[in-house]
Amino acid sequence: MDRLTYFPGCSLKDEAKEFEISAMAVMKVLELPLVEIERWNCCGTVFSLTEDDLMHQLASIRNFIRVQEAGSDEIVTSCAMCYNTLKRSSLFVNHAEERLEKINAFMDEEVAYEGKVEVRHLLEIIRDRIGWEKVEEAMIYPLEGLSVAPYYGCMLLRPRQVGIDDPDNPTIMRDLIDALWATPVEYAFQAECCGSYQVVDHRELIVERTHRILSSARRAGADVVVTSCPLCQYNLRETQSELKEKIPTYEEMPVMYFTQLMAVALDVDSGELPGPLLARFSVGEGVGKGEG
Amino acid sequence: MARKELEIIEGLWEKVEELSGQNIFACYQCGMCSAGCPFTDEMDMLPNQVIRGLQLRDWNTMDCSAMWICASCFSCQVRCPKGVDLAKLMEAMRQIYLRQQLDHVSIDDMTPEQISKLPQIALVANFRKKTG
Numbered sequence: 076m077d078r079l080t081y082f083p084g085c086s087l088k089d090e091a092k093e094f095e096i097s098a099m100a101v102m103k104v105l106e107l108p109l110v111e112i113e114r115w116n117c118c119g120t121v122f123s124l125t126e127d128d129l130m131h132q133l134a135s136i137r138n139f140i141r142v143q144e145a146g147s148d149e150i151v152t153s154c155a156m157c158y159n160t161l162k163r164s165s166l167f168v169n170h171a172e173e174r175l176e177k178i179n180a181f182m183d184e185e186v187a188y189e190g191k192v193e194v195r196h197l198l199e200i201i202r203d204r205i206g207w208e209k210v211e212e213a214m215i216y217p218l219e220g221l222s223v224a225p226y227y228g229c230m231l232l233r234p235r236q237v238g239i240d241d242p243d244n245p246t247i248m249r250d251l252i253d254a255l256w257a258t259p260v261e262y263a264f265q266a267e268c269c270g271s272y273q274v275v276d277h278r279e280l281i282v283e284r285t286h287r288i289l290s291s292a293r294r295a296g297a298d299v300v301v302t303s304c305p306l307c308q309y310n311l312r313e314t315q316s317e318l319k320e321k322i323p324t325y326e327e328m329p330v331m332y333f334t335q336l337m338a339v340a341l342d343v344d345s346g347e348l349p350g351p352l353l354a355r356f357s358v359g360e361g362v363g364k365g366e367g
Numbered sequence: 368m369a370r371k372e373l374e375i376i377e378g379l380w381e382k383v384e385e386l387s388g389q390n391i392f393a394c395y396q397c398g399m400c401s402a403g404c405p406f407t408d409e410m411d412m413l414p415n416q417v418i419r420g421l422q423l424r425d426w427n428t429m430d431c432s433a434m435w436i437c438a439s440c441f442s443c444q445v446r447c448p449k450g451v452d453l454a455k456l457m458e459a460m461r462q463i464y465l466r467q468q469l470d471h472v473s474i475d476d477m478t479p480e481q482i483s484k485l486p487q488i489a490l491v492a493n494f495r496k497k498t499g
């Protein structure tokens with residue numbers, strides 16, 4: 076059986092465990108299992124945007140070397156931030172002889188990186204290698220009646236050379252939602268930044284962004300919002316309690332990973348699902364199969 | 368006490384261009400970047416004003432809060448008709464500070480409670496952007 080060289084990233088081993096549990100379970104059923112690479116390290120979370128900074132590419136490149144050692148030329152991740160960082164690093168050094176040479180000379184304790192590893196996001200793999208039809212065939216509990224708003228955020232779509240879809244009009248998550256027989260929700264803020272790492276020193280900014288994004292999704296009829304990024308997920312989920320304090324009438328919006336939505340429909344382990352979703356829907360018997 | 372002020376180094380403007388790899392004079396001030404930036408309400412200068420300031424070599428630009436509010440969301444980057452990557456310019460400006468050991472955030476200023484409720488991914492990303 077084919078398998079994928081999988082890079083989990085730190086969040087999926089910690090606060091985003093449900094993302095990994097559901098991704099693993101789903102890919103197993105879809106017969107393209109995720110096999111974790113050995114001795115991977117943190118990608119650094121953000122891509123360094125300065126031209127002279129080779130140092131901050133090392134974290135990504137060490138991971139590419141691990142992939143090479145595993146006899147693969149592809150690294151697959153479901154975390155949108157890891158994806159963006161790894162992908163940009165690969166574009167920065169693959170086919171850039173001079174940069175590669177410098178980096179390899181610097182990391183003399185490692186075997187040389189050959190510059191051939193391709194970075195892919197799990198959504199791309201599902202779209203391009205598995206196909207929506209196969210996802211639909213594997214479905215046990217169609218999500219009919221559930222309105223799902225995709226939240227792309229930034230890292231899956233921008234910059235253009237890195238995006239897994241058209242940054243102005245992405246459809247990949249909508250197509251997934253369609254394949255699961257749920258109703259995709261169109262709304263204005265699906266690709267607008269949640270505020271990202273500004274949550275550390277400008278938390279009020281994130282509360283405001285969350286309000287805008289989730290209210291827009293709610294007005295468009297969403298029952299649930301799906302994400303692909305542990306940081307978006309944290310921002311959108313955790314700042315809702317602050318929103319409730321500010322606006323007593325605010326109604327909580329469940330937010331979960333796209334793989335959890337798939338897991339529910341495919342009747343495999345979804346990991347912990349958001350409480351309000353469990354309370355409001357019973358989509359077949361699939362909901363609640365997780366450990367949560 | 369640590370030095371708090373940015374030291375005006377020779378060739379600072381050129382350094383911003385070099386670090387970012389951007390040609391700031393490609394910008395013709397259409398304002399598309401600012402129109403799409405989700406954080407302009409919080410910024411003291413609009414993104415297009417930042418690049419205008421860089422073009423004019425206006426020192427006030429290097430004091431702007433906008434560079435620290437920018438979340439590297441790349442909305443401006445995909446919208447600019449001239450292919451200017453403003454996110455990279457913002458990063459280059461931040462780097463001018465950070466390479467002078469002028470950090471913008473400090474873990475010492477945060478309470479243990481604040482730190483404990485934040486996920487790793489937020490802390491690492493923030494410190495990568497705002498400390499040297």
Ligand code: SF4
Nearest residue numbers: 394396397398400447
């Ligand atoms: S979108 Fe580009 S050309 Fe227009 S003002 Fe912004 S940086 Fe300048």
Ligand code: SF4
Nearest residue numbers: 404437438440441443
């Ligand atoms: S990258 Fe920065 S300046 Fe550009 S739109 Fe995003 S927050 Fe605004």
